[in-house]
Amino acid sequence: MAIIEVNAVHKAYAGRTAVDGVTFAVDEGEIFGILGPNGAGKTTTVECVEGLRIPDAGTVRVAGLDPVADHDRVTRLLGAQLQESELQAKLTVREALELYSAFHPDPADWRSLAERLGLHTRLTTRFAKLSGGQKQRLSIALALIGNPRAVVLDELTTGLDPRARRDTWQLIEEVRDSGVTVLLVTHFMEEAQRLCDRIAVIDKGRVVALDTPSGLIRKAGSSTVISFTPSQPLAPDDLAALPAAASVEQKGGRIVINGTDETVNAVISLLARHRITAHQLRVSEATLDDAFLDLTETRTEAADTEQAA
Amino acid sequence: MTTPLASNPPAPTAPSSASAPSLAVLTCEARLFLREPGSLFWILVFPTVLLTILGLVPSYREADDGLGGRRVIDLYVPVAVLLAMIMSGLQAMPPVLAGYRERGILRRMSTTPVRPSALLTAQIALHGAAALGSAVLALAVGRIAFDVRLPGQPAGYLLALLLATASVLALGAMVSALSRTTKVSAAVSSVVYLVMMFTAGVWLPVQAMPEVLRRIVECTPFGAASQALDRAASGGWPGWMHLGVMALWTVLPAAAAGRWFKWE
Numbered sequence: 001m002a003i004i005e006v007n008a009v010h011k012a013y014a015g016r017t018a019v020d021g022v023t024f025a026v027d028e029g030e031i032f033g034i035l036g037p038n039g040a041g042k043t044t045t046v047e048c049v050e051g052l053r054i055p056d057a058g059t060v061r062v063a064g065l066d067p068v069a070d071h072d073r074v075t076r077l078l079g080a081q082l083q084e085s086e087l088q089a090k091l092t093v094r095e096a097l098e099l100y101s102a103f104h105p106d107p108a109d110w111r112s113l114a115e116r117l118g119l120h121t122r123l124t125t126r127f128a129k130l131s132g133g134q135k136q137r138l139s140i141a142l143a144l145i146g147n148p149r150a151v152v153l154d155e156l157t158t159g160l161d162p163r164a165r166r167d168t169w170q171l172i173e174e175v176r177d178s179g180v181t182v183l184l185v186t187h188f189m190e191e192a193q194r195l196c197d198r199i200a201v202i203d204k205g206r207v208v209a210l211d212t213p214s215g216l217i218r219k220a221g222s223s224t225v226i227s228f229t230p231s232q233p234l235a236p237d238d239l240a241a242l243p244a245a246a247s248v249e250q251k252g253g254r255i256v257i258n259g260t261d262e263t264v265n266a267v268i269s270l271l272a273r274h275r276i277t278a279h280q281l282r283v284s285e286a287t288l289d290d291a292f293l294d295l296t297e298t299r300t301e302a303a304d305t306e307q308a309a
Numbered sequence: 310m311t312t313p314l315a316s317n318p319p320a321p322t323a324p325s326s327a328s329a330p331s332l333a334v335l336t337c338e339a340r341l342f343l344r345e346p347g348s349l350f351w352i353l354v355f356p357t358v359l360l361t362i363l364g365l366v367p368s369y370r371e372a373d374d375g376l377g378g379r380r381v382i383d384l385y386v387p388v389a390v391l392l393a394m395i396m397s398g399l400q401a402m403p404p405v406l407a408g409y410r411e412r413g414i415l416r417r418m419s420t421t422p423v424r425p426s427a428l429l430t431a432q433i434a435l436h437g438a439a440a441l442g443s444a445v446l447a448l449a450v451g452r453i454a455f456d457v458r459l460p461g462q463p464a465g466y467l468l469a470l471l472l473a474t475a476s477v478l479a480l481g482a483m484v485s486a487l488s489r490t491t492k493v494s495a496a497v498s499s500v501v502y503l504v505m506m507f508t509a510g511v512w513l514p515v516q517a518m519p520e521v522l523r524r525i526v527e528c529t530p531f532g533a534a535s536q537a538l539d540r541a542a543s544g545g546w547p548g549w550m551h552l553g554v555m556a557l558w559t560v561l562p563a564a565a566a567g568r569w570f571k572w573e
Contacts, residue, residue: 050420051419076422082413082420085412086417087417098333099334
């Protein structure tokens with residue numbers, strides 16, 4: 001069942017369209033990613049979900065509730081970590097946790113939450129003295145403190161070092177494993193690929209694709225690259241007959257084939273049939289990066305991609 | 310809007326739950342307020358220190374015929390009281406409120422069941438309380454150290470005091486509402502605050518101003534406050550005109566602040 005439903009939402013600021021008919025639904029228990037370049041309308045979209053902005057057109061529902069009209073009830077169900085949102089500089093971690101606990105009728109135990117997020121050794125540290133990673137972890141803690149059914153995490157790992165980013169990813173997976181639905185806004189491909197069950201790619205205010213990470217990669221043309229140096233030359237006819245191969249190139253004795261899993265199997269049996277050894281055989285997955293560039297570039301044809309998974 | 314709330318339906322809004330979070334916000338902001346030594350000095354200590362310094366000048370402790378037989382120090386007690394209010398409402402508060410908006414603190418709170426207005430209310434209440442505390446300190450030091458008589462009309466004095474506080478807080482809230490950033494709000498408050506200091510009589514007590522100037526200054530919140538406090542100090546009921554001017558300077562800026570305050 002969908003816990004967050006966004007239906008044909010439009011939002012413009014002073015005549016400039018930020019969100020132009022975005023539709024998606026987040027199922028309970030998944031990590032749903034919103035991926036897109038800067039200024040694509042990602043943050044505006046989730047701000048409509050959080051009830052911080054009122055859509056010009058379209059509807060948003062969180063567990064069936066309108067985030068603006070039923071703001072109070074929605075805030076009890078939905079935790080939010082906002083982009084670039086700070087706390088009072090001289091507020092300590094402990095005070096922040098206690099304060100935000102007091103906001104909720106049925107809060108989580110802030111001590112165990114702090115421990116889970118590795119903040120228990122920083123309880124007396126003031127917000128201004130925390131590192132970037134610690135501030136983000138505190139933000140996650142405050143988003144989770146009301147025992148929400150879903151959390152919105154907006155550009156959570158922006159500005160973190162690679163180590164802190166990886167720790168945060170693990171944390172998000174733990175949050176999902178504890179039964180909380182996660183709506184994750186990001187512009188990092190690696191993050192989306194690693195974490196998300198499904199991704200909506202947003203570009204210029206529109207959803208240009210919505211699928212699982214591997215589905216997106218598959219859709220974006222050739223998803224697998226096979227390269228090797230054969231011990232004997234291969235017949236061009238054999239190469240041309242390979243199934244699902246998008247392209248075959250030969251460069252200085254090295255063959256590079258763009259295709260799918262099916263192509264990989266065909267290449268292997270072809271080599272076996274001719275008893276040809278493949279030197280330096282490499283099979284690599286195309287990344288979400290490639291898919292993303294494909295999707296956001298060929299936006300005009302993809303614009304009518306309304307097929308939700 | 311038919312909600313198949315599967316496992317855990319949200320708890321119905323308990324009416325009693327509204328006050329507990331607001332109290333938590335107030336307690337928390339009070340703690341933070343005590344961590345600002347700069348603000349505490351300017352609001353609570355500075356006005357009384359200024360009064361003390363002036364009181365140490367021997368000639369200021371002598372009756373002056375030009376002031377109707379009163380001493381300069383007698384006139385400076387209400388000035389110190391008003392100075393405390395200006396420091397609190399116009400010097401200290403606007404950058405705090407603007408900072409809370411600028412740094413996304415209000416926005417973050419908007420995503421919780423508590424309205425961010427609880428934070429603004431707490432700040433306004435704390436700055437009001439600090440100003441009144443400082444006023445009491447100035448009155449006490451004036452009485453104990455320099456033998457300045459306590460207000461002869463305490464009820465009228467208190468009324469004028471509360472109206473002056475309300476007015477300065479409303480003005481401070483308006484400055485925060487209309488300035489986009491902390492820097493702008495600090496700059497605007499500095500200008501307003503110098504004007505207010507003048508009209509409160511910090512450089513020249515309102516009662517000692519030339520007639521025409523005094524008439525003009527009486528139309529400002531602190532000129533009116535000064536006259537009202539002076540009247541109540543000497544035992545009379547403050548003039549309704551002065552009280553009315555302060556009330557007007559409370560209602561209008563408060564309405565403007567409410568109308569134009571940006572939450573982000």
